[in-house]
Amino acid sequence: MPENLSKEQLLQAANEFGTPLYVYHAEKIKEQYEKLTTAFSVLDTKFFYASKALTNINILRYVKNMGCEVDCSSINEVKLALHAGFEPQQILYTSNGIAFSEIEEAVETGVHINIDSLSNLEKFGKKFGHSYPVGIRIRPNIMAGGNLKISTGHDTSKFGIPVDQLDTIKDVVKATDLFIRTLHIHTGSDIKDVEVFVNGMEVLFELIPHFPELEVIDLGGGFKVPYIPGEKETDVKLLAQKIKETFDNHPVADNKKFQLWFEPGKFLVSECGYLLAQVTVVKDTGPIVFAAIDSGLNHLIRPMMYDAYHHIENISNPTGEQKVYTITGNICETDTFAADRSLNEIREGDYLAIHNAGAYGFEMASNYNSRFKPAEVMIKDGHTYLIRRRDEWSDLLNNQVEVF
C-alpha cells in the first residue's frame, strides 16, 4: 500500500507552488477504491464516484482510469464528466430539487438518472413513459451520518420521496408506464455504523416486490473516513459481508438478480488531499495563542460549516516543542480551523498542512473577501503536476459588468 504524502513532499510543493495550495495524492485515491472493489468482489457491485466532493477534471480522469464510474449532482457535473471522457452509461445523475427541463437535458445525454420528487417522476413518466429506465430516490426515514447537517435520509429531510408515499409512487408508475430500474437511498455522510446501510436495505426490501422491473439497488455514499488521528473508517469488508447476508437472507431478493451501486465521495478523495498554508501572524493574547494562516473559511469551510475536525501539522517545524494554538484564517469573520490544538511550535512563516482536505475542500471554496482561490496540484507516480492555477487579479473582475 502506498504511504500517504510525507512532510518533505508537502513542503516541497508549498515551496514550488506557493500557498495556499491544495495538494492531492493520486495513489491514495486508488488505494481507497481498491479497498472497496476488493471488499465487494463477493457481490455484483458498481461504484460511482460522487464527483461533487472534488471535480477537478484531472481527478475525474484519474478516477475514470481506475475503472470507477461517476455520480453527479447537477447537469454541469454531468457535462464535466462527459468532458473528462466518461461514457454516458458510466454516469449517474442523482438530482434533487431541480427543474424538469434539467432532467430532460440529462436524458438527451443518455446518463442514468435518479429522480427525487413525485412531481418530476410524474413529468418524466408522461414524457418518456417506458422508454427510459429510471431510478427513484427514496427517503427511508432513518437518521444517519456524522451530524444533522450531513444527514439526508431522516423523516424531515428534503431528499427523496418519503417511503410512506409508496402508494402514490405506484399510482404514478402505473399511470405513466414508467420503467423503474433503480431504487436509491443516500442517508448521509460520515456513516461509520454498517448497520445503517443494512437498515436502509430493509426499507428497500419492502418496496422491491412493487417494482417488478427493478435491476439495481443503489445505497448511495456516506462512508466515513478518519478525521481525528486514530479514528476508524467505515469497515467496508464488514459492510460487504453484512449486505451479502442481507441479500442471502431475504426472501424477496437473491443477490444474483440485483446489481448493487454505491456513490462514495469522501471515502475516495478526503484523505488524498491537503490544504497547505503559511502562518502569517502569531498572536499571544494570554489565555489563547492564535496562529493565523494565509487561508480561511473561503478555502475550507468544513470546520465552520460542519464543526468538522481536521488534523493539522506544522510541516516546517516537525520537531518543535508541543504548544497549544488556535488556528484561524485571514477572513473578516471568525474562521477557526482548530481551537486549543496541540502542535509543534509555530513561528511566523511556518507551513501548516491541513489534512482530509480532498473532499468538499476546494469544491466549496469561494472568493469571499475578494481573496483568490488556491491553486491545486496533484502528485502522481512521485511527480507533481499543477492542475489548477491560482486565481489572479482578472478572475475577480471577469464576470462583472462595469456599467457605472
Ligand SMILES: *Cc1c(COP(=O)(O)O)cnc(C)c1O
Ligand atoms: C454527496 C452525495 C454522495 C457522496 O457522499 P459522501 O459522504 O461524500 O460519500 C453520494 N450520493 C449522493 C446522492 C450525494 O448527494
